[in-house]
Amino acid sequence: MSLVGYARLQESLRLSAFHVTRPAKIQPVTRIKRIGDLLAVPPNSAPEPDDLTGHLLFALKHEGINLAILAQALPQLPAASIEAELEKAPNGIYVRKACFLREAFTAEELIQQSPVRGAFVPLFDPDVYVTMPGVRNSRWRVEFNGIGTLAYCATVERTPEIVALLEYDILSRAQDFMQSLPSAMMDRAINWAYLHETQDSFAIEKESPSEDKSRKFIQLLRQAHEGIALSEDYLVHLQNATISNPFDMAAAFRHEQNHLANGLQGAAGVTYVPPAPDLCGELMERLMALGNEAPGRIDPLVAAGIISFGFVFLHPFMDGNGRLSRFLIHHTLCRAGALENGLLLPVSVAMKREERSYLETLQHFSRPAREFWDVRWIDHGQFSFEFAGDASIYRFWDATSAVLFTLEMAKRALEVELREETVFLENYDKVVGTVNEAYDVRGSDLANLVMMCLTNNGTVSKNRRRQYQHSVQPEVFDYIEQVTQALLEQQGPEQPHSESDQ
Numbered sequence: 115m116s117l118v119g120y121a122r123l124q125e126s127l128r129l130s131a132f133h134v135t136r137p138a139k140i141q142p143v144t145r146i147k148r149i150g151d152l153l154a155v156p157p158n159s160a161p162e163p164d165d166l167t168g169h170l171l172f173a174l175k176h177e178g179i180n181l182a183i184l185a186q187a188l189p190q191l192p193a194a195s196i197e198a199e200l201e202k203a204p205n206g207i208y209v210r211k212a213c214f215l216r217e218a219f220t221a222e223e224l225i226q227q228s229p230v231r232g233a234f235v236p237l238f239d240p241d242v243y244v245t246m247p248g249v250r251n252s253r254w255r256v257e258f259n260g261i262g263t264l265a266y267c268a269t270v271e272r273t274p275e276i277v278a279l280l281e282y283d284i285l286s287r288a289q290d291f292m293q294s295l296p297s298a299m300m301d302r303a304i305n306w307a308y309l310h311e312t313q314d315s316f317a318i319e320k321e322s323p324s325e326d327k328s329r330k331f332i333q334l335l336r337q338a339h340e341g342i343a344l345s346e347d348y349l350v351h352l353q354n355a356t357i358s359n360p361f362d363m364a365a366a367f368r369h370e371q372n373h374l375a376n377g378l379q380g381a382a383g384v385t386y387v388p389p390a391p392d393l394c395g396e397l398m399e400r401l402m403a404l405g406n407e408a409p410g411r412i413d414p415l416v417a418a419g420i421i422s423f424g425f426v427f428l429h430p431f432m433d434g435n436g437r438l439s440r441f442l443i444h445h446t447l448c449r450a451g452a453l454e455n456g457l458l459l460p461v462s463v464a465m466k467r468e469e470r471s472y473l474e475t476l477q478h479f480s481r482p483a484r485e486f487w488d489v490r491w492i493d494h495g496q497f498s499f500e501f502a503g504d505a506s507i508y509r510f511w512d513a514t515s516a517v518l519f520t521l522e523m524a525k526r527a528l529e530v531e532l533r534e535e536t537v538f539l540e541n542y543d544k545v546v547g548t549v550n551e552a553y554d555v556r557g558s559d560l561a562n563l564v565m566m567c568l569t570n571n572g573t574v575s576k577n578r579r580r581q582y583q584h585s586v587q588p589e590v591f592d593y594i595e596q597v598t599q600a601l602l603e604q605q606g607p608e609q610p611h612s613e614s615d616q
Contacts, residue, residue, distance in 0.1 A: 116139065116163060118153075118172060119173035121134045121139070122138075129187060132507065138154075140155050141155060145159075166195075185509070185510060231255075234256065237259060238269070244412060244416055261404070262404050266397055267509070268404075270512075273514065273518065275518055284525050288528045289457065292304070315331070315440050316328075316437065318436065333355075335458060336456065338447075339448045346367060353433075356441075368394065372432050373385075384484070386480035386484055388428055388508075406449070409446050417450065419521070422442045425442055427480070427511070460531045463527065464526040468522075479511060562582075
């Protein structure tokens with residue numbers, strides 16, 4: 115089975131890029147078609163094995179846009195071979211895209227026998243990819259409509275799952291849901307969201323925040339609604355506010371190499387290595403520019419997924435990157451004006467419950483990126499790092515899985531976390547009100563007992579009965595159970611119950 119297109123270019127030119135997810139291969143078929151994770155190509159439709167320009171044009175036509183491969187392959191192809199293809203089809207869509215990209219990646223002008231005629235063509239097919247409003251190149255009549263620039267660009271495929279979630283319009287549904295609540299209930303639900311978003315964002319990092327840490331992070335979440343433009347100074351300010359150890363507080367983006375580890379000894383324990391400091395600094399400038407621009411030009415949740423995961427893959431600080439990456443989801447949504455009245459979607463709560471999927475989404479990028487680093491153990495906690503890849507793996511990345519996960523967690527944050535908590539609060543009010551009419555119980559004791567009973571499926575545990583035996587009458591415990599169980603049964607067996615500790 116001979117490789118075709120991008121896979122052929124990657125193999126022949128020994129390119130440093132992630133493996134092609136759907137490689138094209140010559141197969142005994144009569145037409146080009148997808149078979150599983152393969153693009154099957156009939157022998158008569160494949161370019162000659164050594165015709166690398168032909169393979170590049172085949173890839174552009176049948177495999178979409180892979181900038182990480184194109185950025186490395188095009189400078190290695192002789193200008194004469196591309197000019198020859200241009201002479202055969204001076205207005206050809208795919209050769210024009212190749213010419214446009216080669217000139218952008220090499221700054222070398224190709225010979226153009228006659229001006230290109232016809233309509234502008236988008237570099238990324240809007241039916242296949244999520245795109246931004248484009249920038250037109252009149253020389254090749256190609257419109258660059260990627261999410262970013264040719265210095266930093268994320269691609270997002272319009273998979274059926276992503277299309278369905280975008281059509282679901284999560285953010286509008288969230289606004290409508292919160293506005294449907296009584297004002298006091300909305301305030302309580304939002305306060306719950308801020309508290310638990312903070313706790314679970316730290317929990318993902320295997321930390322239990324102190325009261326001071328929690329208060330500072332909640333202040334940051336509320337500050338997201340100010341929509342402050344991203345800058346190095348602002349991100350440093352945010353990082354300092356999430357870190358309690360003064361030795362870990364940054365003054366700027368990092369000037370040393372960092373890495374992630376899983377606890378194993380030596381280089382085998384290093385699971386991810388972000389770009390070297392100089393490249394990180396450059397790409398952070400690009401990411402911040404995208405974060406300031408994209409929320410108003412594409413779906414805010416798509417932008418949020420790209421900015422959040424893009425940030426954590428660049429890892430610009432020595433500590434605090436994970437929490438900041440999740441904060442950037444809220445910042446992006448607020449910058450787009452998608453969340454009003456202080457509303458916050460508790461995505462970290464959803465992520466904590468789907469922690470394995472979160473890790474798998476991160477590893478979709480981190481595992482293949484790790485393969486391009488030669489890591490050597492020097493001493494305890496000390497390593498040498500040598501990058502054997504190409505900067506394009508960080509510069510041009512496939513954000514499809516990151517955006518899908520972000521959309522899924524935003525939907526869960528609305529449909530499960532916020533709705534569950536609202537039901538919990540409504541049930542709490544009903545039980546407290548009913549018990550108060552029948553018995554005189556100290557307010558704080560009643561509040562605690564009702565919350566514990568609701569989270570324990572309508573039962574006041576023996577431990578709680580002992581704990582409150584000197585301040586609450588014995589029959590009150592039974593009555594709280596009776597009222598709670600009747601309410602939960604009325605709502606049906608499928609009624610979700612909050613795990614709130616508030």
